[in-house]
Amino acid sequence: MAFGLFKKKREEKSEIPSVKAGHLNLTVQKVVNETADAISIYFEQPTAGKINYKSGQFLTLIAEINGKKERRAYSLCTSPFVDSHPAVTVKRVEGGLMSNHLGDKLKAGDQLEVLEPIGNFTTTFDANNERHIILFGGGSGITPLMSLAKSALNQEPKSKISLIYANRDANSIIFKTTLEQMEMENPGRFKVVHVLGQAPSDWKGHKGFLTQEIIKQALETLPHLTPDQTEFFMCGPGPMMDIVEQSLSNLDIPKAQVHKESFTSDAGKKKEKSADDNKIIAREVTVIYDGEEYKYTVEPGETILEKGLDQDIDLPFSCQSGLCTACRGKCVSGKVKMDEDEGLSEAELNEGYVLPCVSHPLTDDVVIEIG
Structure with a gap:
């Protein structure tokens, strides 16, 4: 059932890439x-x-x-x-x-x-940069790290890149041959430290799950630059990244120098801990997307995105768990509660950006502009 829904036919999107998601x-x-x-x-x-x-x-x-x-x-x-x-x-x-x-x-x-x-798991490359980019990957978490490593090697000749990469076994190493080639082509600039959960008997590298002790040992073998010249990027299973974060915290690495990309969400756990059921009631929201205005009522237990999609509004989305930011919009009026905000930077949160896929209206005057 529609709740005061205003909808107009949308124009077909062009195939030409643009700044806006399409x-x-x-x-x-x-x-x-x-x-x-x-x-x-x-x-x-x-x-x-x-x-x-x-x-x-x-x-x-x-x-x-x-x-x-x-x-x-x-x-x-x-x-x-x-x-x-x-x-x-x-x-x-x-x-x-x-x-x-x-x-x-x-x-x-x-x-x-x-x-x-x-996506916000990025960095700005500059030929004048002289920094050490340390990458922590687990399994398929290598994917965005590979993109970053290739670009850094190409765009920053003075920088060094190191990768600490954890996998189940040797056969699970994605891009194994490519990584070996990158090391050979960039001696002194690119180094890979492998960690295998199930290592062969002749394996000379780190064995077992990634631990704080292994991280400490691995970091000691990498090139040393001053703390302000080092940046850390991590992507992989949640438990692995928790260990990496704790290790870097113990080393007094500023949070601003640590970047994380999550493939899974803790929204369920956060919702259980922080949801205020007394405030989440049925409320009407206004969503502005591609110049059109839509009004509909979001019930308790629904998110703003879920109800919009139920109303057949072609809103942008992808993960629906608060990580990818494909649905990102700016809350220009009212207040919402997000079950998960990990996908947004502190600056975005301060500017009023929200993720409709994990958002619930807390006031009767919520207006969100998307795109």
Whole structure:
């Protein structure tokens, strides 16, 4: 049932990339098997114009599976400075609709609907920079780190890049050959420290799960620059990143120098701890998107995005867990409660940005502008 919904027909989106998130129809250039359960999907550049993206960002792939359009966000593993074709890496997840669909059926020449690249897990490259970029990766978390490493090596000749990469076993190392080649081509500038949970008997590297002690030992083998010349980027399973964060905190690394990309959300845990059920009641919200205004009522237990989609409003979204920021909007009036805000920077939060996919209205005058 619609609650005072105002809706107008939207114009078709162009294939030309723009600053605003939109839809692209991309042709698959090739599919590369990285490991037994991971593939990289390379796309042809659109004839209307080259896709502009930043290292560390992601694409949202849209595919019809069992009669329903599914969306999943996948990080770009390529560098806009190095690679002619943008690519994402997809690792199969047990029971995962999209990852198994792509792994089983996708081939060169196929077309995929894709949302334009977005994401804040980035950095600005400058040829004058002389810094040490230390990357922590776990499993498929290597994907955006690979993009950052390639770009840093290409754009900052004075900088050094180190990667501490944890995997289940040697066969699980995504980009293994590429990483070895990058080390050979950049002696003294690029170093990889592998950590294997199940290591072969002749393995000379770190063994077991990534621990604070292993992190401490690994950091001692890396090039040393002053603290203000070092930046840290991490991406991988939540428990791994918790260990990395604690280790860096123990070393008194300022939070401003630590950047994190999450593939999974703690929204459920946060909601259980912080939800104020007395304030979350049915309230009308106004959402402004692409110049159109929509009004509808959000019930308790619903998010602003969920109800908008139920009303057949074509709002942008991807992960629906507060991580990817595809749905990001600015709350220009009223107040909302977010179950998860990890995807937003402190500056964005201060400016009033919210994530409708995990937001509930707390006042009767909520107005959110998206795009």
